[in-house]
Amino acid sequence: MSPETITSYAASALSGPLLLVLAAFACLLLPLFVKALRGTQGLIALGALVVALLFLRRAPSLELNLFHGALLLTPLSAYLWAFAMGALALVVLLSLSRPAAPEDSQGEYYFLLFMATIGFMALVAAGDLFTAFIALELLSLPVYALAGIRRSKPGLEASYKYFMLGAFGSGLTVMGIAILNALYPELSFAALKGASAPALAQAGFLLVISGFAFKTALVPFHMWVPDAYEGAPTQVSAFMAAAVKAGGVVVLWRLFSLFEGGPVLEVFWWLAAITAVTANLMALGQTSLKRLLAYSSVAHAGYIAVAFFGGARGFGAVLYYLPVYAMATIGAFAVALALEKDEKGPKLDDLAGLSKTRPWLAAAMAAFMFSLAGVPPLAGFFAKFYAFAGAVNSGYTGLVVIAIIMSAVSMYYYLKVTVVMYMKPAPADQHPEPLGLTGLVIFLMALGVILAGVLSRPLLTLAIEASRWF
Amino acid sequence: MTAHTPAVISFVLFAIAAAGFLTCGSLVRMLMFLELMLNAANIAFVALGPAVKSQAYAVLLFAIAAAEAGVGLALIIALASAFKTLDAGGIKELKG
Numbered sequence: 281m282s283p284e285t286i287t288s289y290a291a292s293a294l295s296g297p298l299l300l301v302l303a304a305f306a307c308l309l310l311p312l313f314v315k316a317l318r319g320t321q322g323l324i325a326l327g328a329l330v331v332a333l334l335f336l337r338r339a340p341s342l343e344l345n346l347f348h349g350a351l352l353l354t355p356l357s358a359y360l361w362a363f364a365m366g367a368l369a370l371v372v373l374l375s376l377s378r379p380a381a382p383e384d385s386q387g388e389y390y391f392l393l394f395m396a397t398i399g400f401m402a403l404v405a406a407g408d409l410f411t412a413f414i415a416l417e418l419l420s421l422p423v424y425a426l427a428g429i430r431r432s433k434p435g436l437e438a439s440y441k442y443f444m445l446g447a448f449g450s451g452l453t454v455m456g457i458a459i460l461n462a463l464y465p466e467l468s469f470a471a472l473k474g475a476s477a478p479a480l481a482q483a484g485f486l487l488v489i490s491g492f493a494f495k496t497a498l499v500p501f502h503m504w505v506p507d508a509y510e511g512a513p514t515q516v517s518a519f520m521a522a523a524v525k526a527g528g529v530v531v532l533w534r535l536f537s538l539f540e541g542g543p544v545l546e547v548f549w550w551l552a553a554i555t556a557v558t559a560n561l562m563a564l565g566q567t568s569l570k571r572l573l574a575y576s577s578v579a580h581a582g583y584i585a586v587a588f589f590g591g592a593r594g595f596g597a598v599l600y601y602l603p604v605y606a607m608a609t610i611g612a613f614a615v616a617l618a619l620e621k622d623e624k625g626p627k628l629d630d631l632a633g634l635s636k637t638r639p640w641l642a643a644a645m646a647a648f649m650f651s652l653a654g655v656p657p658l659a660g661f662f663a664k665f666y667a668f669a670g671a672v673n674s675g676y677t678g679l680v681v682i683a684i685i686m687s688a689v690s691m692y693y694y695l696k697v698t699v700v701m702y703m704k705p706a707p708a709d710q711h712p713e714p715l716g717l718t719g720l721v722i723f724l725m726a727l728g729v730i731l732a733g734v735l736s737r738p739l740l741t742l743a744i745e746a747s748r749w750f
Numbered sequence: 751m752t753a754h755t756p757a758v759i760s761f762v763l764f765a766i767a768a769a770g771f772l773t774c775g776s777l778v779r780m781l782m783f784l785e786l787m788l789n790a791a792n793i794a795f796v797a798l799g800p801a802v803k804s805q806a807y808a809v810l811l812f813a814i815a816a817a818e819a820g821v822g823l824a825l826i827i828a829l830a831s832a833f834k835t836l837d838a839g840g841i842k843e844l845k846g
Contacts, residue, residue, distance in 0.1 A: 410807055417814050421821050428825060433843045436829050440841065443825055444780055447818055448771055451787030454811065455764050458791045461807065462757075462798030507844045571845070624844070 289337075290344055293353050296332040296361065297401050303328030304394035308387045319383075322376040325390040329369045336362050343749065349407040349468050354749035356599075357405040359742060360530065363603055364404075367522040368397045370610050370721050371515050377717030378617055380513035381429045389429055392422035393519065403527045408468040409457050409488065412531055416453070416495065419527050420446050423520060427512035434623050438511025445494060445504040453491025459484030469534050477542070485544055489535055496528030498585060499555040502578045506562075509574035510624055517570060518613035521577045522606035529584055529602065533595055534750060536588045548585060553679055555582030556686040563693045569616045570625035572693060573609060576652055579690060580605050583667055586683045590670020592747065597666035599743035604659040604732055608651040611725030615645045618718045628697060633706020641715070642701045644726040651729040653694035654687055659732035666740070756797030764790035777829065777836045781822045788815040 306328070307321040317324075339358035346353060371393065375381075381389035399418030406412035424446060428439025457467070463481050464472055477485065494501040509517045539545050559582060563575035584601055587594045618641065619626040619634075634642040651660035664687065668680045715722070732739050767786035774780060792811050795804045826836065833841050 410810075414810060414814065417817070421817055424821055424825070428828065431828055431832065433832050436825070436832050437841050437843045440777065440825055440829055443822060444777075444784075444838075447784045447822065448768075448787075450818070451768070451771075451784055451791070454788060454791040455794065458760075458794035458798065461795060461804055465800040465803065511844050568845075 285340075286342070286344065289340060290346065290353065292335055292337060293339070293344075293358065294346075296335040296365070297398055299328055299332045299335065300365075300394050300398055300401075303332075304391045304398075307390040307394070311387050319386065321386045321390045322372060322379075325372050325394065326369065326376065329365060329372060333362070333365050333369070336365070341749075345407070349470075350411045351402065351405045352407040353405060354746075356746045356749040357401075359599065359746035360404040360526070360602075361401050363526065363606070364397050364400045364523055366603075367519065367606055367610065368393060370724070371519045371522075373717050373721050374515045374518065374610075374614055374617060377715075377721075378515070380426075380515040382431075385429055389426065392426050392429075396420075396422040396426070396519070397523065400523050400527045404530045406531075407470075408466070409460065409472070410467055412534075413450070413453055413457055416492070416527070416531070417450060419524060420450065420495065423516070423524055426516045426519070427508055429516075430513060430623065432623055434511035435513065436511075438508045441504045442508040442512075445501075449491040449494025449501065451491075452487045452494075456484045456487025456489075456491065459487070469538070473538050477539075477544075482543060485535065485538075486547060489532065489544070489547065492528045492531050492535070493551060494528075496525055496532055496581050496584075497578045498551045498581050499558040499578065502555070502559065502581075505578055506571045506574040509577070510568060510570045513623070514570065514613050514617040514620060514625055517573075518610045518617075521573065521609045521613065525577065525581060526602045526606070529581070529598065532585070533588060533598060537595070537750070548588060549676075549679060552582055552585035552588070553682050555579070555585060556683045560686040560689045560693075563690065566693065567628050568625060569619075569628060569631070569697070570613075572628070572697070573612055573616070576690070576694075577609060579686070580609075580652070583664060583683055583687070586671050586676075586679055587667035588671075589674055589676040589679060590667070591674055593673070593744075594667070594670035595750065596740075596744035596747035597663070597670050599747050600736075600740050601663040601667055603739065604651070604663040604729070607725045607728040607732065608648045608660055611644065611722055611729065612648040612652070614718050614721045614725065615641060615648070618713075618715055618722070628700050629704075631697065631700045632704035634701040636706050638712055641719075641722065644722050645701060646698045647726045647729055649694040649697050651733070653691050657730075657733050659729050659736065662733055662736045662740075756793055760790050760793035760797060763793065775838045777826050777838055780838070781819065781826065784822070785815055785819055788818070 307324050311318045339355040344353040396419050399415050402415035406415050424443040427442050428436045497505045559575050559578035566572040584598055587597045616625045651658040654661045654664040671680050767783045771780055771783035792808045795808045
């Protein structure tokens with residue numbers, strides 16, 4: 281490729297995030313000065329996102345090294361950037377139909393959402409650990425504030441639990457990076473890869489990994505998840521489950537792939553196994569839909585960690601898993617949003633008789649639940665299949681057996697949701713509100729979950745192509 | 751004072767901060783311990799790493815610690831007015 285094409289590609293690739301920064305400040309500041317724009321922040325945000333998505337082109341097969349290796353633009357980063365902007369667009373649509381923030385903090389709401397997305401984009405493109413840490417903070421700090429943006433009791437409690445444990449995780453990460461910085465001054469993932477790891481370095485790696493495990497919500501670093509997902513506005517919970525988790529997963533994979541074996545991989549083995557077992561067992565007794573989805577999100581982090589053991593093929597599976605999981609979970613949170621009467625979201629019993637009162641909503645919810653449970657021919661089945669197949673091929677059969685057994689256990693609580701919707705009679709006084717844009721999101725996600733399963737080839741090809749570049 | 755002293759100080763400070771964070775019940779103290787953790791890491795950066803680059807990292811880390819304190823303090827003020835307490839055990843609106 282000629283230098284001119286590369287320059288124009290870099291300019292085009294970076295215009296997306298730069299436009300998001302501009303849009304974020306526009307949402308925050310413009311309505312303060314121009315009265316007519318008050319209340320239109322959501323539309324500004326959506327418009328900017330559509331333009332930013334248009335900037336995404338098929339990335340050429342090369343690794344573009346920017347800012348002395350701090351950012352690496354590859355087809356992998358392009359894939360994940362598209363994923364992040366897509367997830368953000370859906371969350372913006374949800375917030376347009378049912379505002380998550382009070383009237384006077386609409387601007388801050390979209391500003392924080394955009395900043396978190398830019399943090400995600402920097403995180404997945406980061407070429408060294410310190411950049412990854414700064415990006416992680418840029419991703420997390422806005423989300424702490426977003427969780428409590430309503431300043432109501434549940435929201436603030438969610439926000440404080442998320443903040444305290446998230447910041448504790450960041451503290452562990454940065455200490456680990458400080459230790460690694462002493463041993464490997466380069467700190468880039470490429471330099472860390474071939475390095476021999478003395479005991480002190482392994483301590484550093486474990487600190488970094490536990491910090492990112494907080495973000496990804498692997499057991500035992502998951503304590504904040506149920507409370508944060510339940511108390512945060514449902515739109516923000518959807519964003520946390522889809523985007524924040526994916527960012528942690530990508531960095532964990534980078535750290536995982538530095539090692540061929542040894543104690544660090546054993547730690548990953550235990551994290552994956554304990555996460556799959558604990559999260560699924562804890563989910564069984566939940567009665568609140570948002571808490572159920574929170575535990576389900578922890579469990580899926582465990583399955584993704586199992587997929588790590590498949591090596592390079594496993595990472596292709598992870599990249600397929602992330603959008604498939606995001607579609608099902610954003611869809612499920614959108615249903616929760618459509619049915620919620622107070623901030624904590626609907627109880628499972630509130631779904632009773634949904635098949636009678638709103639048959640299409642019930643059908644879509646059933647599709648999300650079956651996809652999360654991994655029922656063919658929905659996308660969730662193929663995601664789990666590829667994830668586990670890679671790990672089996674690498675000889676980690678024991679871990680996969682645990683994951684499959686726990687996946688069978690998870691059928692119980694996913695089916696419970698469906699049973700409540702289809703078997704229980706509806707309470708008499710039902711006044712369904714119109715769905716509006718929430719309905720559009722639910723429709724799109726249901727379509728995505730079905731299409732990505734029946735026609736899994738295109739998405740899978742993209743994911744595998746992207747996985748070669750990390 | 752040997753070459754190892756700053757490293758030892760940093761590790762000990764970090765251990766104290768992490769233990770303090772996990773055991774104390776007051777939100778303000780938890781926030782202070784968080785800042786202490788970041789400062790311990792900062793000492794480790796400056797004391798152990800290669801000269802100029804690590805010092806630049808330390809400056810960036812100051813900014814991050816400040817941002818974190820900003821979000822944390824804002825949150826604590828909002829919590830204080832909503833719950834009338836800053837005891838971690840007293841904030842129990844959600845299950846679990």
